Amino acid sequence: MEMTGQETAERAEEGRRGVGWKGRRFAAGLNSGVAVALAAALLLMVNYLAYRHYQRWNWSRSGYYALSEKTVGLLKSLTNDVRTVVFFQPNQDVYEDVRNLLKEYEYVSRRLRVEWVDPDRDLARTEELMRRYAVSDANVIVFDAGERMKYVSATDLVELDYQPLQYGRLPEMAAFKGEVVFSSAIQSITQEKPPVVYVMQGHGERDIEDFGRNTGYSTIAQELRRDNMEVRKLTSGTEAGIPADCDVLVIAGPQKEFSEAEVELLRGYIARKGSLMVLLDSLVRTGLEPLLAEWRIRLAADVVVDGTRTLSGRELFVTEYPAHPITRSLRGLSSVFYLPRSVEPEERPAEKADPADRPHVSSLAASSPSGWAETDLSQSPMKYDIETDRPGPVSIAVAAERGTAPGIDLQIRPTRLVVIGDSDFVSNGGLTGANADFFLSAMNWLAERETLMAIASKPVEEVRLVMTRRELRGLFWLMVAGLPGLVAALGMGVWLRRRA
Numbered sequence: 001m002e003m004t005g006q007e008t009a010e011r012a013e014e015g016r017r018g019v020g021w022k023g024r025r026f027a028a029g030l031n032s033g034v035a036v037a038l039a040a041a042l043l044l045m046v047n048y049l050a051y052r053h054y055q056r057w058n059w060s061r062s063g064y065y066a067l068s069e070k071t072v073g074l075l076k077s078l079t080n081d082v083r084t085v086v087f088f089q090p091n092q093d094v095y096e097d098v099r100n101l102l103k104e105y106e107y108v109s110r111r112l113r114v115e116w117v118d119p120d121r122d123l124a125r126t127e128e129l130m131r132r133y134a135v136s137d138a139n140v141i142v143f144d145a146g147e148r149m150k151y152v153s154a155t156d157l158v159e160l161d162y163q164p165l166q167y168g169r170l171p172e173m174a175a176f177k178g179e180v181v182f183s184s185a186i187q188s189i190t191q192e193k194p195p196v197v198y199v200m201q202g203h204g205e206r207d208i209e210d211f212g213r214n215t216g217y218s219t220i221a222q223e224l225r226r227d228n229m230e231v232r233k234l235t236s237g238t239e240a241g242i243p244a245d246c247d248v249l250v251i252a253g254p255q256k257e258f259s260e261a262e263v264e265l266l267r268g269y270i271a272r273k274g275s276l277m278v279l280l281d282s283l284v285r286t287g288l289e290p291l292l293a294e295w296r297i298r299l300a301a302d303v304v305v306d307g308t309r310t311l312s313g314r315e316l317f318v319t320e321y322p323a324h325p326i327t328r329s330l331r332g333l334s335s336v337f338y339l340p341r342s343v344e345p346e347e348r349p350a351e352k353a354d355p356a357d358r359p360h361v362s363s364l365a366a367s368s369p370s371g372w373a374e375t376d377l378s379q380s381p382m383k384y385d386i387e388t389d390r391p392g393p394v395s396i397a398v399a400a401e402r403g404t405a406p407g408i409d410l411q412i413r414p415t416r417l418v419v420i421g422d423s424d425f426v427s428n429g430g431l432t433g434a435n436a437d438f439f440l441s442a443m444n445w446l447a448e449r450e451t452l453m454a455i456a457s458k459p460v461e462e463v464r465l466v467m468t469r470r471e472l473r474g475l476f477w478l479m480v481a482g483l484p485g486l487v488a489a490l491g492m493g494v495w496l497r498r499r500a
Contacts, residue, residue: 065100067108071183075109082186083144084114085129092139094157094176101178112186143185150185150228157181159333159434174333187449188228195229195247195447202236203286204255206279206423209233213429217252220426223436224443236262242269248446250277253423257287267291273403273413275446279423282341283377295359295400297419298346303339304394304421305382306371313381314339316396317433318365325450326364326399326418326441333434335365340396341421342373359402363395364418364442396421399445418442 067075084102088095102114119126119138129135133142139154161174188194199208199217208231210216221231234242234249236258242249242265249269258266266288270276280286282303289299309317319334321327345361371392372384384391403414424430426439444450467475 065097065104067104067179071105071179072108074183074187075105075112078109078111078186078190080111080145080190082112082190084112085133085142085144086114086116087119087126087130087135087138087140087142088116088154089120089138090118092154093173094154094178097176097178098141098157101182105182141182141185143182143189145189148189150189150226152181152185159437161332161334161433177329180329184227191228195449196243196245197224197229197231197248197250197443197447198234198243198246199231200234200236200249200251200254203251203258204253206252206427211428214424214427216428217426219428219431220436220439223440227440227444229443229447241265242274246274248275248277248443250279251288252277252279252426253281254286254288255281255284257285259287263287263291267294270415270417273415275416275448276418277442277446278417278419279426280341280343280419280421281423282339282421292417292419293346295402295417296346296361297398297400297417298342298344299421300342300344300373300375300390302342302373302375302390303377303382304337304342304367304371304392304396305374306367306392308368308370316340316367316371318367318396320368321365322363324362324364324399326438326445329441330434330438333437335434335438336425336430336432337365337396337422338424338430339422340425342390342394342396343398343419343421344395345398359400361398361400364397364399364420365438366393366395369393399442413448416446416448418446 084105086098086102088098092098099116105112106114117126117129129142133144133149133151135142135151137153141152143150143152157176157178158173159175159177160171164170164172199205199221201207206215206217208217208221211218224231229248234246246269249266266276278288278292280288280299283301292299304316305313306316307313309319316337317334318337319332321330345363369392371394373390373392373394374382374384375388376382376385397418397420400417400419401414420442425435
């Protein structure tokens with residue numbers, strides 16, 4: 001069957017159209033493939049750059065998770081790897097705070113690696129790691145530097161404010177101290193030599209091995225060890241005297257007087273740039289009064305009373321502290337002292353001696369202006385007597401330092417003393433509020449561990465939306481009628497437009 005010329009031309013035209021359509025289809029596919037390849041390459045490049053130049057920004061109003069310069073310096077100085085294993089349940093109150101804070105730690109140092117283990121879901125992994133680290137409870141964080149490890153529990157990360165107890169309410173979370181606890185743990189397992197603390201015995205002092213509620217110091221001794229301090233006993237009267245490796249000497253609640261020879265031994269220890277912590281109970285003469293007077297520290301036979309800061313009349317709540325490195329992290333927290341005695345800086349006329357040779361004495365805690373130093377304890381209740389009692393504020397704790405002059409930056413080891421007018425506040429039964437934090441901060445200052453003291457706890461901010469009755473009514477009608485009405489109006493508009 002022969003085709004006419006017209007049919008041949010039509011077939012040829014259809015062939016050209018088919019070839020053109022296939023060519024355009026191939027070109028479109030090629031363009032799409034190239035676009036996808038370029039997009040994938042761009043995505044890979046962006047991810048590579050993000051990995052090599054990773055950045056985190058803290059946009060919170062108060063910088064809640066921002067790390068201090070001390071922590072950043074500590075992390076950047078790490079020379080060994082630190083593994084952090086977090087045994088935390090997601091329903092823990094501080095779970096998100098811990099997660100966000102540890103992300104900041106990981107961002108600063110590649111030496112720090114964090115592994116999260118959910119004890120409720122990762123059963124096999126939890127059992128393996130708990131056996132390795134001898135952990136028996138959940139909600140524990142382990143910092144592992146190989147040969148040395150540090151354990152942190154969830155309760156170590158919060159500071160409770162016990163002031164609501166005065167009004168019959170439960171204690172409230174006042175601050176999150178994750179940064180200072182984590183940095184302390186990292187420093188304790190990476191530093192070469194921990195400070196050595198000796199606790200004096202032989203004059204009726206508190207015993208670090210006594211578990212009694214009212215007399216023992218076993219709990220605070222455990223806290224010192226957890227803060228990477230070696231705690232040892234020192235019995236008075238030994239021929240060796242005060243060991244050369246003693247970084248801080250603690251005299252806690254002596255009930256008998258020190259002999260002149262023992263006081264001279266303490267004077268020699270202080271002259272060798274030693275650090276001394278003294279906790280003295282009211283109305284007890286210890287024989288240390290002349291030595292402390294040399295440091296411009298005045299003691300008196302009295303009890304500090306403050307009717308506005310007590311529940312039973314025996315305790316003194318302190319919520320405001322004078323400015324000092326020891327009290328920097330105690331802002332907004334309350335410490336509780338039990339029948340404390342006055343311990344005050346002694347004012348003397350100006351001297352011509354070198355400022356570095358003069359003790360610089362600062363108050364650490366005091367009563368309010370409405371308190372006073374009571375000298376007549378036979379009264380019940382105690383009342384202020386203008387003739388015999390001293391008006392407030394009355395200091396109950398001081399810190400003294402000699403060997404550094406203000407404004408002069410010299411690498412000279414200073415001599416430091418802390419004297420507190422109560423030994424009950426860190427007994428096993430007296431550890432409440434910020435008492436342990438107060439004591440540990442003082443011990444870190446005496447041991448010259450200012451790196452950790454410069455890291456303050458982060459106060460918990462309560463954000464409240466305060467609205468008037470009129471504003472609440474307007475919000476109600478906006479949610480009940482306004483938004484649903486807007487959606488209905490838009491739907492009606494679309495329906496009318498389609499009908500038109």
